Amino acid sequence: MISLRDLQRDMLSFALGDRATAPGEWIVEGRLCADRRLGVYRNNAQIVFANAMQAAYPVLVRLSGEDWFNQTALFYQRMHASRSGDLNEVGREFADFLADTLQGGEHEYFVDVARLEWAYGRTLNQRAVGSPDFEGLDTITEDEYESLCFRINPTASLLESSYPTFAIWSSNQPEVGCPPLIRLNQGGSRILMIRRVDRVDVQELGPHAFALLRAFADGASLGAGFRSVIEGVGEFDLANVLGQLIGVNALIGLRRSAAGVSRVG
Amino acid sequence: MSRAARNELNPLGRIPVSAGIGLRTRHHADLLQSTAEVGWLEAQSENYFNLDSSAGRALLALRERYALSLHGVGLSLGSTDPLDKVHIEKLKQLIGRTEPALVSEHLSWGSVDGRFVNDLLPLPYTRESLRHMIDRVDQTQQALGRTIAIENISAYLQFSHSEIAEPHFLSELSQATGCGLLLDINNLYVNERNHGQDARRFIEAIPAQAVQEFHLAGHTVNSFGDAELVIDTHSAPVCEAVWTLYEFALRKIGAKPTLIEWDSEIPALDVLVREADKASYLMQRHRDLAA
Numbered sequence: 437m438i439s440l441r442d443l444q445r446d447m448l449s450f451a452l453g454d455r456a457t458a459p460g461e462w463i464v465e466g467r468l469c470a471d472r473r474l475g476v477y478r479n480n481a482q483i484v485f486a487n488a489m490q491a492a493y494p495v496l497v498r499l500s501g502e503d504w505f506n507q508t509a510l511f512y513q514r515m516h517a518s519r520s521g522d523l524n525e526v527g528r529e530f531a532d533f534l535a536d537t538l539q540g541g542e543h544e545y546f547v548d549v550a551r552l553e554w555a556y557g558r559t560l561n562q563r564a565v566g567s568p569d570f571e572g573l574d575t576i577t578e579d580e581y582e583s584l585c586f587r588i589n590p591t592a593s594l595l596e597s598s599y600p601t602f603a604i605w606s607s608n609q610p611e612v613g614c615p616p617l618i619r620l621n622q623g624g625s626r627i628l629m630i631r632r633v634d635r636v637d638v639q640e641l642g643p644h645a646f647a648l649l650r651a652f653a654d655g656a657s658l659g660a661g662f663r664s665v666i667e668g669v670g671e672f673d674l675a676n677v678l679g680q681l682i683g684v685n686a687l688i689g690l691r692r693s694a695a696g697v698s699r700v701g
Numbered sequence: 702m703s704r705a706a707r708n709e710l711n712p713l714g715r716i717p718v719s720a721g722i723g724l725r726t727r728h729h730a731d732l733l734q735s736t737a738e739v740g741w742l743e744a745q746s747e748n749y750f751n752l753d754s755s756a757g758r759a760l761l762a763l764r765e766r767y768a769l770s771l772h773g774v775g776l777s778l779g780s781t782d783p784l785d786k787v788h789i790e791k792l793k794q795l796i797g798r799t800e801p802a803l804v805s806e807h808l809s810w811g812s813v814d815g816r817f818v819n820d821l822l823p824l825p826y827t828r829e830s831l832r833h834m835i836d837r838v839d840q841t842q843q844a845l846g847r848t849i850a851i852e853n854i855s856a857y858l859q860f861s862h863s864e865i866a867e868p869h870f871l872s873e874l875s876q877a878t879g880c881g882l883l884l885d886i887n888n889l890y891v892n893e894r895n896h897g898q899d900a901r902r903f904i905e906a907i908p909a910q911a912v913q914e915f916h917l918a919g920h921t922v923n924s925f926g927d928a929e930l931v932i933d934t935h936s937a938p939v940c941e942a943v944w945t946l947y948e949f950a951l952r953k954i955g956a957k958p959t960l961i962e963w964d965s966e967i968p969a970l971d972v973l974v975r976e977a978d979k980a981s982y983l984m985q986r987h988r989d990l991a992a
Contacts, residue, residue, distance in 0.1 A: 438862070440781055440829050441781040441813070443825065445814065447822060448813050448814075451820075462825070463858050464858065467927075468925060468928050472925055472930075473857050473858035474857075474858065476930065476932065477818065477820055480818070480820045481819065484819045485819065488819070517816040517817065517818075518817040518818070518819050519817065520785070521747065521773075521774070521775020521776055521777055521788050521819065522747045522788065523747065523775070524747070526819075560755075562753060563753035
């Protein structure tokens with residue numbers, strides 16, 4: 437008699453498409469053959485997986501069309517079967533899979549849209565932080581500015597794309613009836629995502645604000661971050677950019693050493 | 702585990718013996734804004750693992766007003782892989798925050814070698830499977846610090862090497878682990894149509910005192926030439942034959958908390974409430990006849 441483990445391996449490999457014929461010797465066929473009976477589970481596995489992928493990547497579905505998306509999702513499933521009983525985990529490696537598949541082609545921009553959508557879903561599943569706390573800011577002396585460090589909102593994610601990914605994503609939300617024409621060569625995106633109590637804010641940052649926030653995320657102090665942005669991007673108004681980052685809740689307080697922020701691109 | 706220890710594991714009381722509905726995202730706002738007369742709610746555990754999500758916040762708000770049952774589909778209890786500790790921990794956290802009166806899973810598996818099909822696959826009813834399930838339910842109950850209920854599933858195949866009738870398999874599992882049973886009446890009907898498994902004999906063979914909940918749902922029929930297969934889609938009203946079988950279960954087992962499940966092609970809330978009303982009516986009629 438086949439062991440339970442071997443039986444499960446045989447059944448699962450058929451359900452996930454690794455093997456073409458069902459392990460029929462252990463299945464009572466009756467009026468339907470084993471392939472047909474096990475085919476129900478294969479069909480279910482594909483539908484459930486495609487539905488979970490559609491839920492994670494709604495903008496990609498809209499951009500690519502349901503047929504292309506479902507077919508691609510099933511190719512992806514063959515290589516990256518679900519690793520959890522929690523369907524919210526399905527699709528974690530999809531952007532990397534698309535990068536391997538679409539690199540250099542006309543749909544290469546799907547990769548960054550996928551990165552944005554996955555990061556959006558992760559951000560949505562985080563708890564919003566309370567109000568910013570800059571108590572003590574007025575007591576800091578000029579001598580301390582150089583070594584000053586900021587606390588970064590732990591729900592913040594940064595994504596940089598050479599495509600206009602923010603425009604593509606925001607123009608393909610359900611409430612937008614007919615998306616405007618977006619030229620893929622119109623310039624890249626620097627995107628910040630932050631969890632608010634009732635939503636996720638997705639917004640574009642200018643090059644200086646993005647570079648400064650990234651520098652802080654990498655552990656830079658105010659002085660070091662300021663210099664790195666000037667060196668990498670150019671002169672800018674530090675007070676104005678800091679005000680912007682505090683205003684969008686990216687910087688939420690002061691600290692002695694900098695904390696990390698998620699990077700998704 | 703001793704009987705006394707099992708009782709200590711289940712301190713959270715009971716679901717009211719009335720009709721409840723499966724909680725679906727589509728109905729969150731309606732339920733939060735309305736005073737729908739629903740006895741209790743059953744949430745699919747995995748959908749609420751993150752209580753910081755908007756769905757999670759809705760569940761916490763609804764928990765203030767309704768008794769709650771948590772029903773898992775992703776634990777893959779019957780798998781021969783090690784039990785997924787991350788999944789168990791998420792479930793434990795959810796239980797801690799929502800204090801459900803009932804926690805349930807399935808007599809099924811859905812993964813091996815770390816790969817999941819995210820579906821409920823049947824087990825062969827062998828001595829090996831029974832020992833395995835007893836061990837897994839014991840482990841789960843120990844990890845969660847409470848008892849769970851195990852549901853019979855719809856199956857689209859049977860195994861030639863099964864050696865124990867399914868109701869006896871479930872009875873022995875319940876007896877050995879102290880777990881409750883969740884009897885899905887639609888699944889009994891589906892299996893009767895698909896395999897000729899006698900649903901009434903199944904109900905008669907189940908220890909009534911172990912049954913903690915009934916499930917009712919709709920199904921669809923797929924035709925393959927001159928053969929057909931009934932699929933447990935939860936996409937339609939409960940059919941008359943299942944209502945009749947439910948009345949039989951009420952007579953043999955008694956009134957138990959009864960859930961209307963509807964998971965795809967989900968209708969408006971009032972349609973679900975009407976289905977729940979029908980279950981409540983049948984429960985009351987059973988009580989009146991028994992009095």
